[in-house]
């Protein structure tokens with residue numbers, strides 16, 4: 138049967154060849170060490186697991202949950218935003234998500250008509266692009282350049298593009314570059330979005346993964362969240378990637394519109410998981426900073442290891458990623474290939490995050506110290 142043409146518009150799956158090679162090497166008994174996926178290896182805090190176990194055995198939680206999320210979860214999320222970011226967002230303007238990816242992918246369906254434009258950072262989390270394609274929109278790529286601190290240059294956006302754009306995705310702390318936004322940028326982009334009637338979609342997946350100054354939210358202290366929708370995730374702060382829970386918060390119309398789409402696609406988050414989420418947001422808030430200490434130490438270790446390859450990695454202010462230029466003479470893909478062939482080590486080619494990621498690679502430090510030490514030993518023995 139003929140598949141939809143939108144499937145052909147998805148970027149080529151760059152990791153297919155790498156995945157094939159990894160499986161082939163593993164089948165030959167080679168231990169492949171992966172700095173690839175950003176998926177915490179540490180367990181979910183035990184208090185969260187206990188809460189799930191208790192609530193999962195209550196039959197009241199076995200039925201369909203409410204589409205927008207339980208009132209208790211939305212209230213806990215509202216208190217969390219006030220406590221951690223000093224911003225105001227009432228619980229009615231919050232929507233539970235089956236992981237923030239789900240909301241990021243669906244928001245375009247709520248706003249785009251065919252050929253509407255979405256402003257998409259490149260490099261960036263791939264779902265901004267593919268979510269736009271799914272909704273028949275047109276992604277307009279905004280390069281995140283090192284010389285601009287990996288912030289998009291708003292003055293480079295043509296005025297007709299700005300007029301036609303419906304959504305602007307941003308993500309600080311940033312995956313894959315590790316960059317943070319500054320206060321000037323916050324003011325400028327909110328102003329830009331309001332002037333052009335664009336929904337600013339701020340992805341805060343790494344808001345709790347920082348080593349120094351705490352990142353800020355793009356929502357407002359006063360509660361004026363018009364044109365701003367923020368996506369929060371429990372995945373990275375609490376090592377809950379497999380649980381699938383997050384929330385969207387902000388602009389009332391956007392919350393209602395996204396809720397309407399979701400009502401017709403999914404049936405919400407398992408209530409026992411929402412209770413576990415409430416427990417995390419209320420009682421486990423000291424955990425993210427403990428994990429950050431672990432990531433920082435690992436990053437120092439990884440940095441030392443990569444020195445044997447002649448690479449001087451820069452530790453960012455947050456996230457668990459290094460973003461670095463590939464050595465002279467390599468493309469993103471050929472460097473990833475080289476690392477796999479020579480050291481049986483996986484790094485992610487920057488081009489997997491969009492065309493402006495070419496020339497870079499990403500290292501994730503969500504792997505045990507023993508693996509980092511083993512990779513370092515391989516680098517030391519074999520050299521660069």
Ligand SMILES: Cc1ncc(COP(=O)(O)O)c(C=O)c1O
Nearest residue numbers: 236237238262312342370372383
């Ligand atoms: C930038 C960014 N946003 C969103 C997500 C999705 O997170 P989740 O769906 O687990 O909440 C990820 C996951 O890796 C990410 O890197």
